[in-house]
Amino acid sequence: MSPPPPPIVNTVNLVKIYQNGGVPVPAVRGVDLQVEAGQFVAVMGPSGSGKSTLVHMIGGLDARTSGEIWLDGKRADTLNESAWALLRRQKIGFVFQFFNLVANMTVADNVELPALLAGASPREARERREYLLGELGLADRADAAPAQLAGGEQQRVALARALANRPSLLLADEPTGNLDSRNTRDVLRLLSEVHRDGQTIIMVTHDARVASLADRVVSLLDGEIVDDGAVGPARRRPRATAGDVVELRG
Amino acid sequence: MSTTRASIRWIRADLRVRRGQALLTVLAVAGIVTALITAATLLEDGTNPWRGLFAESRGAHVWIHTKDAPDVTALSRLHGVTQVAGPYRTAPVMLTMDGKKSPVALRGMQVRPPSVAAPLIREGRWLRSGDVDGVVVERSFAEALGLRVGGPFTVTALSGASHPLVVVGLADTADQGFYPEWTPGLAWTLTTTLARVEPALGRSESVTGLRLADGEDTLPVAHGAVTLLAEKIQRMSTWREVRASMELDNRLLGLLLALFGVTGLVAAALAIVNVVGGRVLTQTRDIATLKSLGYTRSQIFGLLMAEHGALGLLGIAVGLVCGQIASSFALDGMPILPLSSVPLLSIIGGTAAVVLVAVALPAWRGGRTPPIPAAPAAPPKGRLSRVARLALLVRLPPALVLGTRDAFTRRVPAFLSIFGLAVPMMMITIGLGVWATLDDFLHHPEQVGQAAALTVRPDKLTPEDAARIVGADPEVQAAYPGSEVSALEPEQTRSVLARAVGTSAQPYPFSVVEGRMFAGRGEAVAGQGLLDLLGVKIGDRVRMTVGGTPLIVHIVGRVVEPDQDGEVLSLGLDSLAAKDAVPPQFYSLVLRPGADPAAVRARLLAASDEGLEVHRVVNPAERLEVVRVLIVALIAVLALLGLANLLTASALGLRDHALDLAVLKAMGLTPGQVAATLVTGTGLLVVLGVSAGTAAGASLVGGLIDLQGHTSGVGAGIGRTPSALTLLVAVLVAVGAALLVTLIPARRAVRAQIPVAVR
Ligand SMILES: Nc1ncnc2c1ncn2[C@@H]1O[C@H](COP(=O)(O)OP(=O)(O)O)[C@@H](O)[C@H]1O
């Protein structure tokens, strides 16, 4: 019998303490979190509870103060900056609250950028981009500048960009935090679709209704996990999630 | 590298949105490289065409004009003479072209070109035995008159007979200087043709060239020839005069360019640091995004280096091309040797290094951008700077206070901006100072030792008749009799020019800048070059041989001396021995204010029935007119640099502000006040930079020009600071243009609705 596959994410007693003008600000205080392949985890908590910090550390955007981070069974917290960058290129996709599309580049270029960065040929990158934008219903906006797009469209482009390299882990930090209900619904529908296709997702949100979409909700308070539970199957009717949101958002 | 493709996309996209700024960088670097290459070309030894022409034509060092053919064997036996050219029979004729008459010396030659001082055929061909009407024309003369191979060359001899000749070739020569600095023009025909044009031997002269083993022996050989031929000699010219007449004052021009180029390079480096730094700051979010996508620190560094470095290198390439063009323009199409590889490579390497270092500093900072794109890159704020507090104390309007505060919220960029504006402004001020100095040369030639506008030689008349004709002209204020002889200090091997004009009692108005004017026999004034050559100071007595007669010269003053590298001794005619002083060789004419030298010259020629030889004194500033073109071009480049700095400062200010705009409006500031706040922030930096630069330039320029004057032998005392009015206008134009440049984006920003959330 083969051993079970390692979790995609495993953090061991992860701690982050910021120095704010000499004053230590503990943002994350000993978080142990395992995320299995294919899981959709929502991280909840009030503002300032350390959600973003946690996700940034898992993606290597921020260095941990102490503790361990294992990605795909490999130790990652000891990596240097460039090794983290390489890892991100291949395995991690990010979606941020403010979309963070490169303003000067077209939608197409924004989506092709990660593939090119990972060494894909321009043709492969273009095909992948055409596929993703088609899936996200943005095929006709490929040559637009990000500024010409509505917020929801921008976030969908950001999602396409994050998925360009088929990452093993998708990190989303309040992806709907800056969107109206209609666009929130669109983005969430897409997230649950990619999840259904097997994508592992960690999504930060402080909106309980958005979190209800996930398999599992982790609650943070003052940098510590205070609650970690699977969402009850009674509340989670498969295949009707997007409709839920519409109802919830009214 | 796997990031190459992604990076190219980024660079293309970024350049597309900032074409203007990119172009500015390329142009600025190109301008600097152009200046440096032109400077190096001018400073390099090979630029004086004389050197090449003399070597190529195996030129003669001394040319002797005599009435009849001299004793060639005796001349060739003079110590130091290796070969003799000629003697050639030469007749003065008048060339008529489009109704304009130009005097020409027509020189009779053989079909076989001589082995010494052979004309260098550049177009067409040399004379052939059947060429009864053929003539080869000196090239600068041909160019000045628009003569072409195959074109007519109709000459009138002194007898009045007209002869239609045909140009068969154009040739360069080192026998005489370029037309029109050197007149008359020169043309070669077969001796048979010459005999037909001017059959009377009495109306022609004989020209003989002496080639020496060593050019430094010119003076003793010339003395020897004078002793040998005595009264037969009509005049003589040496290679030094030819070389001097061909010289474009290249060194001064080159030094000026080098100064501008090097300082410009510093300014360009500052501008690049500012522009790239500003760009990196405004792109913090995008750079962070790239990092979150998997760019490493060094790849970001490489990306920024590639984009901004490439612009700089492109500028260098463009500058290389422009440098070649500018060099040939500055030398006015003269045959120049291309810049040798060592200075060329060091200019390319040096500029590239400066550009790359200037790009590397901000690129390094860009590489260290933290990868969390959400982190707002707000400027440090909260604290009122000291300047702002001062503004508040003196009760300035709120917009000014806020703007003043903002000017210094980012200290390093603020000081870089000030500095980046001050350096170009300083150079612009220096350029204006050079301009003012040139103006001074032109408008007050007496201050640069050129009180006389015309020199008259009696030529065919007696000195008495010449003095009478000159004295009768209503516009001649004074005519000073003068003679030029060579002076030799016993320990010196090289002789210098001793110029006696006027008398001790009535001296020529030399421009004495130190000590006093000579006032008695044996007293003299000297140029800086001579003082340096002899190693003497004012007040010293020097034992010299002046015109062959021993004389103890008391040097009582220093004059501004634009001729002969300043190596000129000026004294009264009464200090010379009688044989040199009587009769005077020439008269220096000081004209009445407002008189037109050309008109007076024409009148004197008419009055003397062409018997006088009247020369216009060439103002050194006239030969330096090209400097003005240069100053304008450099001011344009420097203004570009200033503009680049300014746009960066303004973009940074706007970016820092974009976040505050809504807040400012909410605080109750009108759109006008908000725009004023934005403009004040940048405007303050502009005012500080421009004033500092102007002050520095104004205090440096006089000293710099005098330093240049000192080293070139002219001597200190010529440097002029631009007038207060010029400076004021320059400052106002700079500040005004700067405010306009910042106002436009500020107003646009104020009108645009900035979403408060996007930070
Ligand atoms: N770069 C930073 N420097 C100092 N303190 C920080 C920094 N980033 C976040 N913090 C602090 O860490 C805590 C957690 O922040 P964050 O992870 O952004 O919380 P959340 O995303 O849950 O709102 C907060 O108290 C915040 O002020």
Ligand SMILES: [Mg+2]
């Ligand atoms: Mg957060």
